[in-house]
Amino acid sequence: MSQLNPSVDTSAVPVVSIPVRELAPWALFIALLALVALYFVGAEQGATSLISGTGVHEWVHDGRHLLGFPCH
Numbered sequence: 838m839s840q841l842n843p844s845v846d847t848s849a850v851p852v853v854s855i856p857v858r859e860l861a862p863w864a865l866f867i868a869l870l871a872l873v874a875l876y877f878v879g880a881e882q883g884a885t886s887l888i889s890g891t892g893v894h895e896w897v898h899d900g901r902h903l904l905g906f907p908c909h
Contacts, residue, residue, distance in 0.1 A: 879906045 878897045881887065894901075894908065901908050 878904060882908065 877893055878900050881893045881897070882891075886893075898908065
């Protein structure tokens with residue numbers, strides 16, 4: 838049962854290569870978005886707050902607890 842089917846040709850599968858020059862800008866953009874999201878979830882309150890009030894805190898409150906950030 839573990840024999841390969843000789844009629845199936847697996848050598849015709851093309852190998853796709855993605856150039857690093859095309860991937861790098863997207864990776865940098867996603868990393869920047871992740872850092873901004875991490876800032877707003879983890880640090881947007883108190884002395885480091887960029888936006889006054891508690892609006893951002895209330896929007897990310899549950900995510901903050903889910904990720905283990907203390908906020909009370």
